[in-house]
Amino acid sequence: MIVVKNLYKSFGEVKAVNGVSFEARDGEITGLLGPNGAGKTTTLRMLYSLLPPDQGEIRIDGLDPARDAMEIKRTLGVVPDNRGLYSRLTARENIIYFGELHGMSKQAIRERIETMTATLDMGDFIDRRTEGFSQGQNVKVAIARAMVHEPQTVLLDEPSNGLDVMSTRALREYIRELKAAGHSVVLSTHIMQEVAALCDRIVIIAKGEVAADGTTSELLERSGCETLEDAFVKLIGTEEGLLA
Amino acid sequence: MRGLTTVFKKEVRENIRDRRALFNSLLLGPLLFPLLFVGMMWFLESAEKERADKILELPVIGAQYAPSLIRFLEQQGTLIQPEPENPEEMVRSQEVPVVLRILPEFPEKWSEGLPAPVEVISDPSRQESNAPIRRVKGLLYGYGQQIGSLRLQLRGISPQLASPIMIKDVDLSTPKSRAILAVIFLPYVLMITAFTGATHLAMDTTAGEKERKSLEPLLINPVPRWQIMTGKMLTTMVFAMASLALTLVSFRFVLPFMPVGAFGMDLTLGVETLLKILLVISPVAILAAALLTLLASFAKSYREAQSYMGLVILIPMIPSLIFMANPIRAETWMMNIPLFSQNLLIGEIIRDQPVPLEWYGLSIASTLAIGLVLAALAATLYNRPKLIFGSS
Numbered sequence: 091m092i093v094v095k096n097l098y099k100s101f102g103e104v105k106a107v108n109g110v111s112f113e114a115r116d117g118e119i120t121g122l123l124g125p126n127g128a129g130k131t132t133t134l135r136m137l138y139s140l141l142p143p144d145q146g147e148i149r150i151d152g153l154d155p156a157r158d159a160m161e162i163k164r165t166l167g168v169v170p171d172n173r174g175l176y177s178r179l180t181a182r183e184n185i186i187y188f189g190e191l192h193g194m195s196k197q198a199i200r201e202r203i204e205t206m207t208a209t210l211d212m213g214d215f216i217d218r219r220t221e222g223f224s225q226g227q228n229v230k231v232a233i234a235r236a237m238v239h240e241p242q243t244v245l246l247d248e249p250s251n252g253l254d255v256m257s258t259r260a261l262r263e264y265i266r267e268l269k270a271a272g273h274s275v276v277l278s279t280h281i282m283q284e285v286a287a288l289c290d291r292i293v294i295i296a297k298g299e300v301a302a303d304g305t306t307s308e309l310l311e312r313s314g315c316e317t318l319e320d321a322f323v324k325l326i327g328t329e330e331g332l333l334a
Numbered sequence: 335m336r337g338l339t340t341v342f343k344k345e346v347r348e349n350i351r352d353r354r355a356l357f358n359s360l361l362l363g364p365l366l367f368p369l370l371f372v373g374m375m376w377f378l379e380s381a382e383k384e385r386a387d388k389i390l391e392l393p394v395i396g397a398q399y400a401p402s403l404i405r406f407l408e409q410q411g412t413l414i415q416p417e418p419e420n421p422e423e424m425v426r427s428q429e430v431p432v433v434l435r436i437l438p439e440f441p442e443k444w445s446e447g448l449p450a451p452v453e454v455i456s457d458p459s460r461q462e463s464n465a466p467i468r469r470v471k472g473l474l475y476g477y478g479q480q481i482g483s484l485r486l487q488l489r490g491i492s493p494q495l496a497s498p499i500m501i502k503d504v505d506l507s508t509p510k511s512r513a514i515l516a517v518i519f520l521p522y523v524l525m526i527t528a529f530t531g532a533t534h535l536a537m538d539t540t541a542g543e544k545e546r547k548s549l550e551p552l553l554i555n556p557v558p559r560w561q562i563m564t565g566k567m568l569t570t571m572v573f574a575m576a577s578l579a580l581t582l583v584s585f586r587f588v589l590p591f592m593p594v595g596a597f598g599m600d601l602t603l604g605v606e607t608l609l610k611i612l613l614v615i616s617p618v619a620i621l622a623a624a625l626l627t628l629l630a631s632f633a634k635s636y637r638e639a640q641s642y643m644g645l646v647i648l649i650p651m652i653p654s655l656i657f658m659a660n661p662i663r664a665e666t667w668m669m670n671i672p673l674f675s676q677n678l679l680i681g682e683i684i685r686d687q688p689v690p691l692e693w694y695g696l697s698i699a700s701t702l703a704i705g706l707v708l709a710a711l712a713a714t715l716y717n718r719p720k721l722i723f724g725s726s
Contacts (some may be wrong), residue, residue: 138554141719163556174548178343178351181567191555289349 097146167241174178202276226257337557341565364580430725431463522654531577621705669696
């Protein structure tokens with residue numbers, strides 16, 4: 091469960107996040123939808139305590155990233171926009187590395203990799219070096235790496251970036267499984283179909299502010315539009331940065 | 335500490351798989367420098383030998399004024415060359431290293447018993463002409479002495495009266511202490527190796543990690559950042575040390591191929607000497623790793639980091655260059671200066687001089703202290719978000 095209240099962050103003159111508030115509940119998928127540069131990544135970075143907010147309050151299962159950074163990192167699984175796999179290590183070694191950083195035992199890591207290799211269908215490349223992996227393979231390894239310690243809360247930044255149709259389907263399937271298992275899932279994206287297909291709640295962010303917040307039907311109702319795309323354009327008041 | 339060792343193990347594994355890291359740290363220095371050293375020695379020695387063995391060819395102007403001098407020179411193995419047209423120009427253009435001019439008043443002064451003038455035309459600023467100049471002057475001096483003695487004897491005076499002082503050379507230098515070049519070159523090479531051995535790792539683990547976008551996911555793990563940085567620095571130190579150890583071992587095996595006799599050198603690096611040198615130089619590896627990691631952390635990419643490194647590599651050269659230009663005697667207070675003290679200490683160790691334990695202690699302590707301060711600074715760097723995301 092994530093509660094964000096009135097979050098502010100600026101870099102010099104640029105106000106990246108300008109008063110963002112939202113909630114992400116357990117057993118639900120929350121989508122942060124917005125054009126490129128709207129402040130989604132900055133918001134996520136504050137959630138996983140890599141950036142300190144200028145102002146505002148964040149609680150993840152009651153913990154404050156500013157004070158309990160280590161504790162929060164233990165409960166979070168993060169797939170950042172930059173997948174950042176180590177190309178000289180195999181997929182398995184990449185996952186082991188993060189498991190060890192989380193203080194897991196060798197045995198626990200081994201078992202966990204076994205399960206995830208089956209779930210994410212990584213058997214073909216789990217022992218290959220990640221150099222030259224396809225985007226789909228990269229994302230799978232990045233997810234496995236982020237989920238190795240079975241975190242309660244999952245943050246995914248643009249998870250389907252650069253994925254083909256089949257990989258996207260597999261990814262969505264996996265995210266739904268997480269939801270079914272009771273995890274709180276937050277994903278940021280600029281792709282409407284993604285939120286429409288996956289999310290229970292949508293937080294539309296534009297220019298660092300929350301333009302609208304609610305379920306798909308609530309948003310349609312509020313904007314008086316037929317489709318989510320029209321609602322989106324109407325709610326953020328521009329077509330700029332909008333990619334299908 | 336769990337995070338620290340995990341990072342350390344992973345960085346070592348990753349970099350052992352990196353051909354560039356292996357080449358830079360473990361191959362370049364250890365192979366290149368010893369070969370360069372031996373090559374240089376061979377070259378110097380053969381050039382010196384050639385100059386000494388060569389028949390001295392001497393163009394002479396006005397040979398007709400001093401036939402007995404010419405005869406003396408020829409007896410001593412000099413090949414007298416005919417009078418050149420423009421001797422000054424010939425010397426300047428390096429056609430000949432030295433020309434002898436016997437002035438027209440030579441016979442007159444000679445018969446009057448006054449100093450008879452000859453000119454040795456040369457350019458001593460050219461290193462390669464020093465040997466022939468020395469030989470010509472030596473011959474002239476010898477001839478003068480001989481004639482002088484004869485003149486005194488003719489007048490019934492003992493020539494010994496004209497030599498009130500007899501100089502005897504008592505050479506106390508052992509063969510080892512004559513190995514000046516090695517004494518300067520080896521510390522210089524080791525100092526540079528400590529830095530070059532660390533450079534690639536320092537850049538790859540910080541700026542490289544940032545460039546490959548893997549720093550952000552790494553920092554999301556529940557490990558204090560100073561442990562992550564320290565793990566990276568430890569890897570860099572280990573590679574720098576390995577580089578140093580390999581360089582020393584490589585010197586050990588290459589030295590027997592050196593042209594020993596010509597320099598009167600007896601430079602064998604025994605196991606004990608090697609270990610002593612390694613002990614003295616190890617703190618430099620720590621200092622280098624910390625300094626390079628600190629600097630590379632500010633760079634956004636490997637390439638940017640590289641541009642800083644070009645300047646940093648000058649740092650270990652400075653003490654060696656000072657020492658080359660102005661060799662000084664080691665004193666206790668100098669042991670407090672990092673990099674400089676190692677230069678002096680390694681010099682002493684190679685020469686097999688007894689080194690006070692206090693010197694080891696001071697040198698190691700002062701270098702370690704600065705290294706650890708830099709390491710502590712570097713370890714806290716990633717607490718600043720700006721350094722994680724670059725300019726964002």
